[in-house]
Amino acid sequence: MSYRVKFLVCAALIASVATVDPTPTAAQEQTGPLLSADWPGFLELCDHVNRQTEVMVQTANGKGIYYLPSLDPEGLDYRRMKVLRGPESSGPVPLQEIETVRVPSNSVKTGALVGLGIGVAFTIAALIENSAESDDAWFKYSTGEVLLSGLLFTGITTALGMGVDALIPNWRTIYQQ
Numbered sequence: 001m002s003y004r005v006k007f008l009v010c011a012a013l014i015a016s017v018a019t020v021d022p023t024p025t026a027a028q029e030q031t032g033p034l035l036s037a038d039w040p041g042f043l044e045l046c047d048h049v050n051r052q053t054e055v056m057v058q059t060a061n062g063k064g065i066y067y068l069p070s071l072d073p074e075g076l077d078y079r080r081m082k083v084l085r086g087p088e089s090s091g092p093v094p095l096q097e098i099e100t101v102r103v104p105s106n107s108v109k110t111g112a113l114v115g116l117g118i119g120v121a122f123t124i125a126a127l128i129e130n131s132a133e134s135d136d137a138w139f140k141y142s143t144g145e146v147l148l149s150g151l152l153f154t155g156i157t158t159a160l161g162m163g164v165d166a167l168i169p170n171w172r173t174i175y176q177q
Contacts, residue, residue, distance in 0.1 A: 035095045035175065037073035045175055046071045049101060056171050058100040059093060062086015066093075102171035108162040115161025119154025126150055 036042070049055055049071040056065050057076060063085045066078035075092035123146075130146050141149075 035098045035177065037095070041175075042073075045101070048103065048174055049076075052103050054104060056084070056100075056102040057093060057098055058102075059086075059097040060099065061089070061097070064089070098175070099177045100173060101175040102173050105170040105172040106166070107170070108165045111161035111163070111165025112158050113161070114165075115158035116154060118161070119150070119157040122157075123147070123150025123154060 035045075039045075049069050052069060054065055054067050055069045055076075056063065062083065065082040065084065066076060067081070068079040070077045073095070075094045076098065077092045081088065126146050126149070127143070130141060130143070
């Protein structure tokens with residue numbers, strides 16, 4: 001492969017990775033004072049938490065994952081809890097103690113975009129190399145063959161990117177004190 005193609009592949013890979021923002025979107029993050037039923041975004045937060053099967057909550061005493069949560073004006077009730085840091089609590093968590101609420105973000109969009117970018121970059125590089133005037137007889141294929149191979153490779157890299165992203169647990173902050 002010529003240096004020109006290697007440079008284009010590297011530039012395309014860097015561009016595809018640089019355009020994907022790995023941080024969760026803060027559009028739905030809500031920040032407020034001590035959590036209380038009077039807080040303006042409380043009903044929306046309750047609705048969002050109550051639709052989840054698990055939430056990660058941080059309090060001054062520690063952090064835990066609460067399964068089958070129910071948030072209401074009395075506090076956060078749950079079926080069971082997995083302690084991540086601090087002592088295990090029993091009973092509902094009072095609203096005033098909640099500092100941060102995170103929900104699982106199981107989106108594999110980032111991995112799919114990275115895989116897609118890699119596949120497209122290599123397909124473009126293969127097309128450029130195939131069209132270049134060179135003495136490499138082993139790489140002379142029709143444009144259709146290169147595109148078909150590139151499409152297959154792009155599908156594989158997209159699936160691999162989604163698979164890797166699915167293995168990484170992501171939590172999105174929806175409330176922070």
